[in-house]
Amino acid sequence: MIEYEVGEIVISKAGHDKGEHFVIVKSDSEYVYLVDGVFRTVDRPKKKNKKHVQLVHFKDSNLIKKYVNNEKITNEEIKRAIKLFKDLKS
Helix, strand or coil, X not given: CCCCCCXXXXXXXXXXXXXXXXXXXXXXXXXXXXXXXXXXXXXXXXXXXXXXXEEEEEECHHHHHHHHCCCCCXXXXXXXXXXXXXXXXX
């Protein structure tokens, strides 16, 4: 079974946001809750079915540390993590 962990970057495979990058901020048995720091902020995560996202196997260590320490994650940190992934991919 695929593990969806907080701090992992995913790409949407379905819906109007198809092809967009997001960071997982919460996961349950059927859904993941995604943010991009711009349209989907930390205060308003997107609830998306797990089969509609693709894992890219990239985790931001700073986001994971903050999550483990119960610190607030900001939209700027989310945007930075997505930008870092896109820069590494290019």
